Amino acid sequence: MKHLLRRIGFYLFTAWAAITVNFFVPRLVPGDPVSSLLARYQGEMSTNAIHSLRVLFGLDKNQSLLQQYVSYWGQLFHGNLGLSFKHFPTPVLSVIHQTLPWTLCLVGITTIASFVLGTGLGVVAGWRRGTWVDGLLPVTTFLQSVPYFALGMLLIAFVTGPGSYFPSGGGYSPGAIPGWHWGFITTAVRHSVLPALTILITSVAGWILGMRNMMVTVASEDYITVAHAKGLSDRRVMVNYAARNALLPSISGFALSLGFIVGGAFLVEIVFSYPGIGSELFSAVEAKDYPLLQGIFLIITLSVLAANFIADLVYMFLDPRTRKEA
Amino acid sequence: MSLPATDMAAVEASPVIVDPSHKRRRFRFLTSAKAASGLVIIGFFVVLAIIGPWIAPYNPDKRGNDLVKGPSWHHWFGTTHLGQDIFSQVIVGTRAVVYVGFLASLIAGVLSVLVGVTAGYLGGIIDDLLSSLTNVFLVIPGLLLIVIITVSIPTVTNTVIAIVIGVTSWAWGARVLRAQTMSLRRRDYIEASRATGETTWRIICFEVMPNLSAIIASGFVGTAIYAVLSEITLAFIGIGGNAGWNWGTILYWAQGQAALPRGAWWWFLPASFAIALLGTGLALLNFGIDEFISPRLRSSGKTSIKMLNGRKVRMRVGFTPVLSSPALTSASGGRSDRTIEGAA
Numbered sequence: 198m199k200h201l202l203r204r205i206g207f208y209l210f211t212a213w214a215a216i217t218v219n220f221f222v223p224r225l226v227p228g229d230p231v232s233s234l235l236a237r238y239q240g241e242m243s244t245n246a247i248h249s250l251r252v253l254f255g256l257d258k259n260q261s262l263l264q265q266y267v268s269y270w271g272q273l274f275h276g277n278l279g280l281s282f283k284h285f286p287t288p289v290l291s292v293i294h295q296t297l298p299w300t301l302c303l304v305g306i307t308t309i310a311s312f313v314l315g316t317g318l319g320v321v322a323g324w325r326r327g328t329w330v331d332g333l334l335p336v337t338t339f340l341q342s343v344p345y346f347a348l349g350m351l352l353i354a355f356v357t358g359p360g361s362y363f364p365s366g367g368g369y370s371p372g373a374i375p376g377w378h379w380g381f382i383t384t385a386v387r388h389s390v391l392p393a394l395t396i397l398i399t400s401v402a403g404w405i406l407g408m409r410n411m412m413v414t415v416a417s418e419d420y421i422t423v424a425h426a427k428g429l430s431d432r433r434v435m436v437n438y439a440a441r442n443a444l445l446p447s448i449s450g451f452a453l454s455l456g457f458i459v460g461g462a463f464l465v466e467i468v469f470s471y472p473g474i475g476s477e478l479f480s481a482v483e484a485k486d487y488p489l490l491q492g493i494f495l496i497i498t499l500s501v502l503a504a505n506f507i508a509d510l511v512y513m514f515l516d517p518r519t520r521k522e523a
Numbered sequence: 524m525s526l527p528a529t530d531m532a533a534v535e536a537s538p539v540i541v542d543p544s545h546k547r548r549r550f551r552f553l554t555s556a557k558a559a560s561g562l563v564i565i566g567f568f569v570v571l572a573i574i575g576p577w578i579a580p581y582n583p584d585k586r587g588n589d590l591v592k593g594p595s596w597h598h599w600f601g602t603t604h605l606g607q608d609i610f611s612q613v614i615v616g617t618r619a620v621v622y623v624g625f626l627a628s629l630i631a632g633v634l635s636v637l638v639g640v641t642a643g644y645l646g647g648i649i650d651d652l653l654s655s656l657t658n659v660f661l662v663i664p665g666l667l668l669i670v671i672i673t674v675s676i677p678t679v680t681n682t683v684i685a686i687v688i689g690v691t692s693w694a695w696g697a698r699v700l701r702a703q704t705m706s707l708r709r710r711d712y713i714e715a716s717r718a719t720g721e722t723t724w725r726i727i728c729f730e731v732m733p734n735l736s737a738i739i740a741s742g743f744v745g746t747a748i749y750a751v752l753s754e755i756t757l758a759f760i761g762i763g764g765n766a767g768w769n770w771g772t773i774l775y776w777a778q779g780q781a782a783l784p785r786g787a788w789w790w791f792l793p794a795s796f797a798i799a800l801l802g803t804g805l806a807l808l809n810f811g812i813d814e815f816i817s818p819r820l821r822s823s824g825k826t827s828i829k830m831l832n833g834r835k836v837r838m839r840v841g842f843t844p845v846l847s848s849p850a851l852t853s854a855s856g857g858r859s860d861r862t863i864e865g866a867a
Contacts, residue, residue, distance in 0.1 A: 207655065207658065210655065210659070211658070211659045211662050211663070214659045214663075215659075215663050218663075218668070218671075219671070222671055222672055222675055223675055338803060338806045338807065338810070339799065339803050341802075341806060342748070342798075342799050342800075342801075342802025342803045342805075342806050343795070343798070343799045343802070344752055344755060344756070344795070344798055344799075344802075346756075346759060346774070346778075347774070347791070347794075347795035347798060347799065350774070350777075350778075350783060350791050350795065351792075351795065353783045354783055354786075354788050354791075354792075365783065365784070452662075453661050453662070453695075456661075456662060456663060456664035456665060456666075457664075457665065457666075459664050459666075459667075460664055460665065460666030460667065460756070461666075463666070464756060464759065464760075467759075467760065467778070468778065478667075478670070478760070479760050479761075482670065482674060482760050482761055482762060483761055485674070487674070487675070490670070490671060490674060491671065493667070494664075494667045494668070494670075494671050497664055497667055498663055498664060498667070501662065501663075501664055502662060505662055
């Protein structure tokens with residue numbers, strides 16, 4: 198229990214740090230890009246919307262930094278992230294609300310699939326070290342070095358095209374109406390196969406290597422020798438004795454590499470013009486839509502923190518030592 | 524059941540070069556094929572970064588009359604929508620990639636040593652504070668943080684990008700260094716130097732740091748991969764476009780000008796391949812260093828040998844030998860070709 202409380206404390210602290218960074222970046226950086234945008238939209242915005250943007254970007258110079266900080270937090274608790282310039286006058290939060298489910302589905306499913314697949318392959322690669330399986334390692338090294346978007350471009354160039362089953366971009370066929378019905382789901386799945394494959398291929402290599410190295414380390418432990426000496430089948434020793442213990446560092450690694458994978462997945466979305474947060478980020482950079490950028494950073498950081506917390510819970514379930522501390 | 528001596532000799536047949544000179548030993552890790560090929564690849568790109576602008580056949584910005592043409596004798600990698608020579612863009616762009624990768628990992632390396640070694644050696648409340656800081660930077664999605672910061676800066680140069688990447692990507696190295704420092708801290712030779720009255724900073728700089736050098740090197744290379752990918756990513760999404768050419772800029776234009784639907788594979792393939800090649804070179808060097816630190820990770824060579832009685836034996840380093848008798852094997856499932864684990 199004590200461990201759990203400590204982890205919760207850490208995540209609250211990290212969330213606070215991320216929000217504070219978000220508060221300070223526009224205030225410390227020279228230049229004031231938002232004012233000019235505000236001036237351009239002056240006539241079309243309600244005073245309320247203008248006020249919220251002034252609070253978010255610290256345009257009220259007569260307020261002290263502390264006052265700005267307090268009102269910034271107050272506004273966040275109301276879920277007010279300002280208006281998006283690009284989708285004027287839609288609030289940032291509803292732009293994110295439309296795109297986040299796409300990203301969550303794509304990145305969530307592929308990340309878990311790649312973790313399971315890579316860890317499984319890593320178990321075999323570590324156990325069968327010194328056989329032909331070692332020949333796969335340079336291949337994974339190369340795949341790991343290919344940037345996500347480069348692989349996506351290659352897939353588009355060589356797999357899609359006229360007459361191909363796979364579409365080269367978008368999230369669903371142009372005519373399909375989004376909703377929870379069969380026709381839409383099939384077109385959505387068909388459109389997400391290639392982006393998912395891209396993320397899977399590039400991210401699986403890391404799991405394979407990490408798990409292999411842990412398996413090699415664990416394989417020389419005494420309890421493995423004991424298990425062999427008891428005459429247990431090779432397979433049983435591999436899965437129940439070695440892999441089980443080698444898995445723990447991989448799970449804590451899962452939490453930490455999530456932020457990295459999310460960044461890579463955004464690029465895949467851009468290449469495939471997938472209607473998720475990544476594509477939104479790309480167009481927000483192009484349009485210099487600062488409120489949207491800040492909102493995306495905030496929401497994604499909080500989502501990654503939540504995913505980390507879940508990984509922590511799984512870890513506590515798997516490793517009795519963390520529970521014993523209480 | 525002991526293995527015949529001839530078989531043991533066969534296993535240890537790989538020649539071990541014993542060189543008495545000290546210098547040779549220090550750079551022994553270069554004899555590993557992985558580290559050596561990694562260094563060759565990196566060396567190639569470093570040379571290209573230095574001489575690139577002189578050997579490029581065209582000015583990468585110069586427009587020509589051949590628009591979106593495939594590879595030809597005049598334009599080895601084809602041309603862009605403005606008739607610019609892609610071969611020259613790739614060559615000239617190497618400099619920015621290598622420069623940012625090097626500077627960013629230098630900054631991150633210094634920060635990770637400062638934070639990680641200090642936290643690991645001093646312990647206590649300072650350790651708690653610094654580790655929390657490290658963990659915060661580990662958990663926050665780095666790429667987004669870099670985007671948020673660079674987008675707000677009015678004029679983005681390569682140096683600015685390198686600084687931002689360096690300042691946000693030191694956490695992983697710090698974490699590894701902290702763990703290793705904590706294990707070094709309690710060793711006898713450190714206790715001895717503390718007992719002889721050496722100052723804390725002297726112990727950290729001259730007793731602890733030399734033993735961390737391999738880990739620091741490995742972290743440097745790892746950060747370089749990350750920095751190069753981040754920089755290219757930034758250019759790809761259109762940040763820092765006025766900082767000159769790099770491989771990401773080429774891909775940005777290729778993506779923006781719909782190179783894929785046009786079937787202009789030459790537009791993005793060379794740059795993508797260059798990124799993957801440089802990344803592979805860095806990763807190979809990193810594996811070389813890792814295997815130098817921890818010999819267990821080395822892929823062992825041929826391990827399957829035939830014994831005199833015709834049975835196959837698989838030798839596995841790290842495994843304690845467990846020999847199972849044929850009677851037991853047939854009882855527990857009857858795998859006749861069951862391998863016998865042996866320690867080399």
